[in-house]
Amino acid sequence: MPIRACIFDVFGSLVDWRGSVARHVAGVAARKGVTLDAIAVATDWRAEYQPGMARVRDGARGYVPLEVLHLENFDRVLDQHGLSGAFDATDRITLNQAWERLDPWADVPEGLAMVRAQRLVAPCSNGSIAMMTRLARHGGLVWDAIVGADIARDYKPKPEVYHASARALGLAPSEVMMIAAHNDDLAAARDAGLSTGFFPRPTEHGPDQSTDLTAEQDWDVVAHDLKDLAQRLTDRT
Amino acid sequence: MPIRACIFDVFGSLVDWRGSVARHVAGVAARKGVTLDAIAVATDWRAEYQPGMARVRDGARGYVPLEVLHLENFDRVLDQHGLSGAFDATDRITLNQAWERLDPWADVPEGLAMVRAQRLVAPCSNGSIAMMTRLARHGGLVWDAIVGADIARDYKPKPEVYHASARALGLAPSEVMMIAAHNDDLAAARDAGLSTGFFPRPTEHGPDQSTDLTAEQDWDVVAHDLKDLAQRLTDRT
Numbered sequence: 444m445p446i447r448a449c450i451f452d453v454f455g456s457l458v459d460w461r462g463s464v465a466r467h468v469a470g471v472a473a474r475k476g477v478t479l480d481a482i483a484v485a486t487d488w489r490a491e492y493q494p495g496m497a498r499v500r501d502g503a504r505g506y507v508p509l510e511v512l513h514l515e516n517f518d519r520v521l522d523q524h525g526l527s528g529a530f531d532a533t534d535r536i537t538l539n540q541a542w543e544r545l546d547p548w549a550d551v552p553e554g555l556a557m558v559r560a561q562r563l564v565a566p567c568s569n570g571s572i573a574m575m576t577r578l579a580r581h582g583g584l585v586w587d588a589i590v591g592a593d594i595a596r597d598y599k600p601k602p603e604v605y606h607a608s609a610r611a612l613g614l615a616p617s618e619v620m621m622i623a624a625h626n627d628d629l630a631a632a633r634d635a636g637l638s639t640g641f642f643p644r645p646t647e648h649g650p651d652q653s654t655d656l657t658a659e660q661d662w663d664v665v666a667h668d669l670k671d672l673a674q675r676l677t678d679r680t
Numbered sequence: 681m682p683i684r685a686c687i688f689d690v691f692g693s694l695v696d697w698r699g700s701v702a703r704h705v706a707g708v709a710a711r712k713g714v715t716l717d718a719i720a721v722a723t724d725w726r727a728e729y730q731p732g733m734a735r736v737r738d739g740a741r742g743y744v745p746l747e748v749l750h751l752e753n754f755d756r757v758l759d760q761h762g763l764s765g766a767f768d769a770t771d772r773i774t775l776n777q778a779w780e781r782l783d784p785w786a787d788v789p790e791g792l793a794m795v796r797a798q799r800l801v802a803p804c805s806n807g808s809i810a811m812m813t814r815l816a817r818h819g820g821l822v823w824d825a826i827v828g829a830d831i832a833r834d835y836k837p838k839p840e841v842y843h844a845s846a847r848a849l850g851l852a853p854s855e856v857m858m859i860a861a862h863n864d865d866l867a868a869a870r871d872a873g874l875s876t877g878f879f880p881r882p883t884e885h886g887p888d889q890s891t892d893l894t895a896e897q898d899w900d901v902v903a904h905d906l907k908d909l910a911q912r913l914t915d916r917t
Contacts, residue, residue: 510850563813573850576800576825588813588826593848611830613747613810 444617446638446679449558450567450590450608452599452623453575455647457555457566457669458545458582461485467541477529486649487523491516496569496598506596508571514539542570543577548644552583554669559585561676567591567608567621569598588612600631609637622672626659633660640664642672681854683875683916686795687804687827687845689836689860690812692884694792694803694906695782695819698722704778714766723886724760728753733806733835743833745808751776779807780814785881789820791906796822798913804828804845804858806835825849837868846874859909863896870897877901877909 454460461482469481495512498504517535521527530538558564565588566575572593579586590608592598599605609619616636623629624644633639639662645652658665664679666672691697698719706718732749735741754772758764767775795801802825803812809830816823827845829835836842846856853873860866861881870876876899882889895902901916903909 563817565813571850572825572827572831572848576802576849580800580824585822587817588809590809593831594809611809612813613808 444615446562446620446676447614447618448563448565448587448609448612449620449622449640449676450565450612450637451555452621452625452628453566453568453570453578454545455644456622456624456642457551457584458547458578459647460489460542460545461647461649463545464488464541467544468538471530471534471538475530475534477526479524479526479529482649484520484524487520488513488517491519500598500601506592508573508593509569510539510542510571510574513542543574544581545578547582547584548668550668550670554673555584557670557673558676559587561673562620563587563612565590565608565612567599567604569604599628602631602635605632605635605637620663620676622669625655629662630660633662638663640666640672640676642666642668681852683799683857683913684851684855685800685802685824685846685849686857686859686877686913687802687849687874688792689858689862689865690803690805690807690815691782692881693859693861693879694788694821695784695815696884697726697779697782698884698886700782701725701778704781705775708771708775709766712767712771714763716761716763716766719886721757721761724757725750725754728756729806737835737838743829745810745830746806747776747779747808747811750779780811781818782815784819784821785905787905787907791910792821794907794910795913796824798910799857800824800849802827802845802849804836804841836865839868839872842869842872842874857900857913859906862892866899867897870899875900877903877913879903879905879909 451457464485465481468484472479495516499506565586568575568591572589575589590611592604594611595604595607597603609616620638620640621629621632622640624642629639629641641658641662643656645656664672664675666675688694701722702718705721709716732753736743802823805812805828809826812826827848829841831848832841832844834840846853857875857877858869859877861879866876866878878895878899880893882893901909901912903912
């Protein structure tokens with residue numbers, strides 16, 4: 444089957460959440476006169492990501508969009524850092540907007556436009572439509588549609604998220620390529636019948652990253668970044 | 681409340697379904713050597729639009745995307761025109777793609793870009809995400825997101841479609857303006873708490889159109905076309 448649409452993991456794969464969240468948190472903290480380790484706050488906030496979604500995935504809790512989980516998780520992170528009294532409810536909402544202001548990796552704006560010149564493109568993120576809309580504006584990215592968690596009302600790597608995303612685009616799973624810098628996301632997409640494309644983001648988790656440095660399966664396309672992946676896609680139907 | 685997003689009716693308001701469907705049908709018919717009145721086919725096809733959605737709205741049938749209703753409705757139209765034997769299943773799928781290839785009215789590409797320079801923009805159509813994605817590519821339109829029937833899994837003018845669309849954008853209804861050339865769509869949007877913008881499309885239904893020639897309520901913005909509306913929005917918060 445020809446690939447008619449490419450759908451993308453966003454956090455880590457297209458945008459630098461670690462550096463961007465840390466910068467946003469550091470900026471708000473400085474304005475409030477609060478001293479903190481912004482990189483540690485960003486890393487610890489991200490560490491709450493999977494546990495927060497797990498309760499939705501396993502049915503213990505109905506679907507809520509990721510910004511709701513992020514805001515809840517942030518309370519725990521502040522507590523861990525002894526900062527529970529440092530930010531009021533309004534500050535916390537402002538801090539939570541960090542996740543809508545993540546900078547794309549340098550190759551992404553041009554690489555995404557190169558893919559869009561050949562195929563439909565859409566984020567397939569655990570972030571909501573609202574988050575993806577604002578992230579795209581922040582980073583100057585242009586999407587044809589937004590699919591992912593909000594469409595499926597569940598979180599990756601549940602197969603329904605990949606299936607609902609293909610269905611929303613009017614395509615069979617095999618006509619859709621999932622593109623990510625995370626081997627587990629691609630493994631789930633492949634199990635759901637999608638095509639797969641990988642490139643590494645070796646500093647997503649900082650200078651000592653030890654995971655996702657290379658392709659762990661024979662993904663349909665393996666590239667060194669998004670521009671390289673776009674070029675390799677050009678040579679396929 | 682400032683207006684942070686403009687959401688748009690599409691069929692009739694942004695694109696010329698009547699002329700475009702007729703052209704697509706005439707082209708396929710000519711290739712198949714079938715003689716038909718393409719404008720009458722387009723008009724009769726559109727006449728099946730509300731009855732098809734009514735069964736979903738009143739709960740007699742679960743949500744199915746509009747392309748499914750269109751394909752079912754087309755069988756009835758062909759029957760009305762004595763053309764039941766003229767097109768096989770593959771032809772009918774090709775003909776159904778007419779609804780993904782509707783030409784924008786002349787003011788729309790520039791007018792939409794003018795609105796997008798100020799606010800988030802998204803279609804709020806009864807068409808599906810798949811249809812809106814392909815229509816945007818066909819017409820060279822750029823959206824920030826796609827909301828509407830597929831998000832709500834119900835059809836306008838049910839209030840949930842407007843509410844779910846605002847919610848998907850992370851906004852209160854009053855922060856969203858519904859823009860349409862149809863007074864009934866705007867009346868439902870206003871009842872749902874949205875702001876409203878109107879311009880007429882006096883030839884949507886052909887040269888003898890008698891409905892929706894003027895604003896029937898004091899909509900928040902009344903303009904003569906989308907570029908004019910974009911200009912009037914510039915003067916508001």
